[in-house]
Amino acid sequence: xxxxPRPWALLAELTxxxxxxxxxxxxxxxxxxxxxxxxxxxxxxxxxxxxxxxVVQTHLSGGExxxxxxxxxxxxxxxxxxxxxxxxxxxxGLTAARLAALTDAGLRSVQLSVQHADAAASDRIGGxxxxxxxxxxxxxxxxxGLPLGLNVVLHRANLxxxxxxxxxxxxxxxxxxxxxxxxxxxxxxxxxxxLLPTRAQLDxxxxxxxxxxxxxxxxxxxxxxxxxxGEPKPCMGGWGARSLTxxxxxxxxxxxxxxxxxxxxxxxxxxxxxxxxxxxxxxxNAYRGTDWMRDPCRTCARRTADFGGCxxxxxxxxxxxxxxxxxxxxxxxHRLVRDxxxxxxxxxxxxxxxxxxxxxxxxxxxxxxASSPSDADHRA
Amino acid sequence: MNDWRPALVPAAMLRHxxxxxxxxxxxPERVVVLSDTAAQILRLCDGDRDVSAIVGELEARYPGxxxxxxxxxxxxxxxxxxxxx
Ligand SMILES: C[S@@+](CC[C@H](N)C(=O)[O-])C[C@H]1O[C@@H](n2cnc3c(N)ncnc32)[C@H](O)[C@@H]1O
Ligand code: SF4
Ligand code: SF4
Numbered sequence: 001x002x003x004x005p006r007p008w009a010l011l012a013e014l015t016x017x018x019x020x021x022x023x024x025x026x027x028x029x030x031x032x033x034x035x036x037x038x039x040x041x042x043x044x045x046x047x048x049x050x051x052x053x054x055v056v057q058t059h060l061s062g063g064e065x066x067x068x069x070x071x072x073x074x075x076x077x078x079x080x081x082x083x084x085x086x087x088x089x090x091x092x093g094l095t096a097a098r099l100a101a102l103t104d105a106g107l108r109s110v111q112l113s114v115q116h117a118d119a120a121a122s123d124r125i126g127g128x129x130x131x132x133x134x135x136x137x138x139x140x141x142x143x144x145g146l147p148l149g150l151n152v153v154l155h156r157a158n159l160x161x162x163x164x165x166x167x168x169x170x171x172x173x174x175x176x177x178x179x180x181x182x183x184x185x186x187x188x189x190x191x192x193x194x195l196l197p198t199r200a201q202l203d204x205x206x207x208x209x210x211x212x213x214x215x216x217x218x219x220x221x222x223x224x225x226x227x228x229x230g231e232p233k234p235c236m237g238g239w240g241a242r243s244l245t246x247x248x249x250x251x252x253x254x255x256x257x258x259x260x261x262x263x264x265x266x267x268x269x270x271x272x273x274x275x276x277x278x279x280x281x282x283x284x285n286a287y288r289g290t291d292w293m294r295d296p297c298r299t300c301a302r303r304t305a306d307f308g309g310c311x312x313x314x315x316x317x318x319x320x321x322x323x324x325x326x327x328x329x330x331x332x333x334h335r336l337v338r339d340x341x342x343x344x345x346x347x348x349x350x351x352x353x354x355x356x357x358x359x360x361x362x363x364x365x366x367x368x369x370a371s372s373p374s375d376a377d378h379r380a
Numbered sequence: 381m382n383d384w385r386p387a388l389v390p391a392a393m394l395r396h397x398x399x400x401x402x403x404x405x406x407x408p409e410r411v412v413v414l415s416d417t418a419a420q421i422l423r424l425c426d427g428d429r430d431v432s433a434i435v436g437e438l439e440a441r442y443p444g445x446x447x448x449x450x451x452x453x454x455x456x457x458x459x460x461x462x463x464x465x
Contacts, residue, residue: 006399008411054399057406084393084406109391109408147391147408175391176408219462221409 004279004288006054009243010083011256014043014074015063016248019092021127022115023355024153024195025187027063028259029363032248040070042269044077046246049274051081055244059111061088063248066098072105079106086111088151091137092130099140110141111149111178116157117164125157127357138172150174150218154205154225155182155195156352162205169218177218179209181225185257187358189316194353196340202228227337230329232309239287239311244278252277254284257312261321287311292322296330386434386455386464387427394422405463412463421451425464431455 016031038046050058058078065071066089078085086109087102099107114134115125122131141148150169152158158165162179169177181202182188182195202225209222226233236243236255245253250269253259259266267281278284286292290303297308308314309325317326317336326333356362388394393406396419403419405412414422420441424434431452438447458464 052399054397056395056397056404056411082395084408086408108393108406111408145390147389149408 004240004284005242007050007242007244007278008054008056010046010050010055010058011243011245012043012046012058012060012065012074012078013062013245013247013256014060014065014068014071017067018062018064018090018358019067019128020064020090020130021357021359022125022153023127023187023191023357024125024155024182025358026183026185026257027358028186028257029190031063031360036249037068038246038248038250038269040073042250043070043074046250046269046274047074047077047081047083049269050078051083053274053278055081055083057084057086059086059088064090064092066093072101075102075107076105084108089113089137090126090130091134092128093133094137094140096140096143099144099146103144103146107146109147109149110137111151112137112141112174113151113153114165114168115152117161117168121158121161125355127355127359135172138174142173148172148174150177151180152177153180153182154197156197156201157195159197159201159205162208163212166208166212166217166220174218176221178221178223179205180221180223184227185260185312185316187356187363190356190363192340194355196227197225199228199341226309226313226325226327227341230327230334232306232313232325232328232331234306235310235313235325238289238307240278240284241288241307244274244284252281252283254287255310255312258283260312261315287322294322294324296332297324300330383430385427385430386425386459388422388425389463389465392463394419407463418454421454422458422464425455 015034015037016027017034060075065087075085085107087107088111091112112134114122116122119131123129138148152165166177184192188195209220213220240254245256246269247253247259251259251266252269253266258264264283264286266283267277293303293308297303309328311321313327314323314325315321318333323333324331326336328334356364391408395404395406397404403414403416405414424437435448435451438451455464
């Protein structure tokens with residue numbers, strides 16, 4: 001086993017609790033209970049270990065990280081470990097006082113998500129009245145002089161609003177806007193038929209992005225919709241190569257959605273050191289490098305550029321995590337995504353279904369199936 | 381350029397990485413690995429020194445090096461990236 005390179009980044013999922021109910025949420029269907037979350041001291045120790053291992057940057061995310069009353073202490077521990085800290089938030093609960101405590105603790109930047117440029121549409125997608133909170137949160141961040149990035153997950157219900165979303169980013173004083181076409185994991189996979197856009201929508205949105213890029217304004221990041229392009233994404237910059245995720249209960253994962261892979265048996269910070277997990281655990285070595293690959297990846301010139309795509313997507317679509325990502329046009333399974341996008345919902349596949357909103361127990365086939373948003377998630 | 385007093389933008393953080401023995405410029409979504417010289421120049425960008433003061437410091441450290449030509453060009457490039465203001 002050649003020694004693994006040191007990780008650069010830590011995604012810290014501080015909680016799965018969230019006041020919103022986004023149907024596109026990439027969090028797992030099985031949301032971790034608040035009572036199972038790592039304690040303040042455990043997070044402090046995680047940040048210390050991450051810094052010692054070589055991590056230099058952390059995204060404090062979730063769920064909604066602002067639900068953690070000890071967020072400033074966690075930010076402080078990350079800053080003390082030399083990590084660059086960014087808060088990834090829905091904006092709900094981000095008051096000036098709260099932000100001041102976070103910046104005092106060393107917070108460097110904020111990424112705010114918004115669901116649509118129109119308030120009512122944004123609230124409908126998020127499953128809760130929240131647009132006004134987001135607008136206030138953006139102002140609070142700008143007033144504090146912190147860099148503000150906007151993140152919008154794009155899908156059928158908001159792709160036609162890309163122009164207005166870029167205007168919104170300008171109005172709110174964002175330095176960059178990340179237009180992230182939905183990645184189909186967790187709740188998004190559950191809602192795929194409702195979220196998948198048409199090719200025409202995507203083409204128009206892409207043209208808008210190009211036109212707005214030429215016009216200047218905030219930095220525009222377009223995260224490509226991998227179902228449509230025939231090229232897999234270089235998932236996580238390689239498995240166990242650049243970054244790691246700590247889930248709310250201390251489970252450590254090579255990527256935020258890898259908990260869905262059966263048999264991965266991901267290690268926990270409660271049982272092992274971060275260094276052991278990164279270097280030696282079976283989970284982090286399972287798809288490291290290129291030795292695990294089969295054809296067509298094994299002999300493909302692009303294997304060190306895209307790492308065969310995403311393991312979680314290969315599993316979600318084929319039932320086998322070691323296959324080539326079906327998003328790749330060279331994959332023998334590529335027709336699985338081509339069929340979905342060619343005769344997708346709204347076309348040959350029939351009408352577009354309603355959203356299943358994210359909430360504990362809301363996924364079909366699970367206990368207590370609720371189909372409308374509730375605030376149970378918030379209290380969970 | 382003459383009255384420009386370069387400073388890192390608030391989003392940027394310059395630090396030494398002891399694990400990799402490297403100089404890094406950290407940004408919200410990026411990590412840039414700097415050469416030692418680049419890091420030295422950026423460390424002088426404190427918002428007080430103007431460009432000629434920065435050049436002066438570097439010339440004192442590296443007598444005979446083509447600092448007067450190269451440092452301002454480097455600073456311009458970094459400003460173009462949006463990391464200096
Ligand atoms: C899971 S959220 C947690 C933080 C916070 N609740 C929020 O939504 O901003 C982390 C980031 O992932 C984005 N995101 C969520 N689901 C996604 C998906 N299916 N595809 C791509 N990005 C997604 C969110 O917009 C947010 O920027
Ligand atoms: S439901 Fe929405 S706001 Fe909450 S964690 Fe998921 S993406 Fe973020
Ligand atoms: S065959 Fe594998 S390595 Fe080649 S482009 Fe497709 S996913 Fe990437």
